[in-house]
Amino acid sequence: MKCLIWVLLLTFSLTINAQQSNYTTPECEVINGIDDNNQNKKFIQGLDNWLFTEKQLSVNTEISDDAASMLAELNQQFKKRGSTLILVPVPRRNIVYPHKIPVSANFDFEIAKNKYLDHITTLKQLGLHVADLTSMFSTKQSQLFFKRDFHWRPEGAKVTANLIKEYVKDLPVYQQIKKQQVLTHSNGIYGLESKLQKRFKIHCQDQGYPKEYHKLYQNVSSDSEAENALFEEDEISDVVLLGTSFSAIPRLHFAGFLSEAMQAGVDNYSVAGGGLVVALTQYVHSTEFKNNPPKLIIWEYPATNIKASMFALALPKLEDKSCDLDSVISTNVQLKLGENIVAYNGGEDFKKMKQKQLLFDVNFGNKAVKEFKLTTHFVENRKINRKIGHSRLQEMDGHFLFDPSVITAEQELHFLALAINVTDPEWVGTKVTTKVCSKEL
Template identity: 30%
Template sequence: MKPTLFAAPLLAAACLAAPAIADPSTFRCSKLDTASALPSIEGKDGVFYRVLADLRMRHPMEDPVVAQMAALSDALASGGTTLIYVTVPTKSQAMPDYLPPEADDYAFDRDTAKLVYQDIVGRLSASGVLAPNILSALAGASPDKPAFFQADFHWTSEGARLAAAAIAETIKAQPSYADLPKSEYRTVELEKTAAFSTMRRTLQAFCVDELPRVEAVAHRTELVASPDEDVADIFAGDDEAAQIVLVGTSFSDSPLGNFAGFLSEYTGLDVVNYAVTGGNQFGGMTSYLTSRDFAENRPRFLIWENPIYNNLAQFGPDPMDELVAAAGQTCTTKLPVTVSGPNSVSADLAGLKLGPKDVIFADLGTDGPREALFTLKSATGITRNATVQRSDRMLASGRFFKPLASVWHPDLTELTVTFDRPVSEATTLTLCTSSSTLKDYR
């Protein structure tokens, strides 16, 4: 297994070196680096960096996760969707020139930080996942139009524009792009607008003078001309496949960023934004891929934006395995169900040769539920339970995919799924069998 780049030698060197002398704070800030809420340091020209996220030198993207991403890309491609995985760099990777001398105390090295980013997108690309390098574009931002806000970790509208332009080049290079009808989009400037920033508010408590506001000239992207006057909405149930769906975090959801708008302008394609602020790495992606919208109208391109510090292995293999099952074409074996309680349905598994790579798809049949408890019993009396949950920020589609790896037993005989809502005749259980056409990521 090829290890991810990290900075152990640099860390050792930093421990032996004398601490850097911090410059006086421009905003009379004190004890920022030891703040329990958000340890940070103040850089040049009022640019602030988070210690735990921005100065971190190791961002995990291990080989098993890369293989899962390849399986996800293959599963989406089997249904006609091209995955574009966008790794958003940290502010320190994109704007290292503004770091203060004390960044050395945290073993931050700008060259290694750049290599860490390149290593991740390089290994994803080598596995067949389209992973554009947007760090180069963001690092090229001019000083008068920085890529990130000074007192916030999100990108500015300029950063969003530069990222969108780089991603558009990747999309335009795909063979399927040429056959799509193009439209003309124009981005116009609006009035200067301020946005609320949790980071700025947290840091302000440690500073006497007012920190730079998170504000910028807002933008709106408008459709100028379309080859089809009746442009179909992605969720209208039209037979025409959606062109681009964007999922991700607050980087994609921020109104000041206008990221989706810039993507439309540079690709000439309609973009529907499915991002979830506060959803972390899986909020937007899981919400969309497990939705009826995706199942009934798969897009031509699916852009998944995720900051580099959001570890895809943080919650184990199940979240990624669920995405692979939801994206693929293998959920075809309907299981006969019986109502076993007000909120429960059961299925007889006797005679089925279930493997640890198989997945159970439980669909309540209506929106609303945020939790499904999977209970599996074996012929030898063993019972195993696992719960799949959706946070309050995620879409409650009532559709849950449970990989069997963590609960598998050779002689499973009975399955019961208990939702947090009443079941009905529309409630179904389906077996998603492992496919030999997908890459083995175990």
């Protein structure tokens, strides 16, 4: 019976692949360069049925000087806890398959490739471990990434997992990891119609591309009779994966391929839609990390610009900073609609404090709060508006301790006040405790 099922799956897969290889790009002359109003992006039809947006052809992968300092400190803090951090900056599909981009798009492969290489060089100069994925540039494999979605296919996830293993196997930490024989099996087929091609279809009068099919996978331990479980639920692994949707989407199976390549259990704390640092921030605030720091942390992210402000919530937690003692300002406020001053450095109690000397601690009575808008007012008659947190954060518990000095332009300004702007009536009446405290320089 199993043999019959595999034959049917194989026949179905071959039929689908044949259909797609014979498919002709839809004639939609008006689509190239058209503004997609819902996403504020422009479509670019590639060769061989590839589809891009203008944003997906971006070459921005710079690391600011402030961010570089933050990354170096982040690495040191993990080391103090006995964790080795491996960064995995995933190259964009525009530099893996540049020949699929039309000449009319004016995409410069050399510039994009060199910016990615500069990104890697900067990380290495900071003393960080970086998995080498540059072999993807010269790959002859045609299915590492989807044609009409920016994610990698399972094939790309598997190649990446093996490249990470090649890098890690020469590090001392690899010998410290508990090993277990792990196998990967295919157990089905999935047809993807990406959000991008759905939007294309709307703009192109219902004329669109076919689904992209790929195999589904599962892992089993070779010494286990259970085919649907690899490890006991309460078993803690030595390897933790922090990543984006590339790691979080189950059908792409990156964590599974990584477990097979490493021959070890992998605990996946990745967050889809969380950007570069949400998984990282969420994890360092978790009780799992506090009680059981892993031996190896693998941090996957699509190569992009890295800014210091991204680490405002993660670093204070890693550095064990706190405003519980010796706070300069401490207030309790019940929120109302409009601007709410939650901390004020004025009157007879005014203290001359530069932004770079401070930490802010904002604790909401509503533990479900994951993000909020904060305005910092300065003595120099300036103010900065920013969003703190992220809608994907799950572990903050309504409590936000953050370093406001991550932006260089603000470091020398003198602190005056903090304000939370409330526009949602559901926030009215929420209690918030705010503390401002000094940090060691």
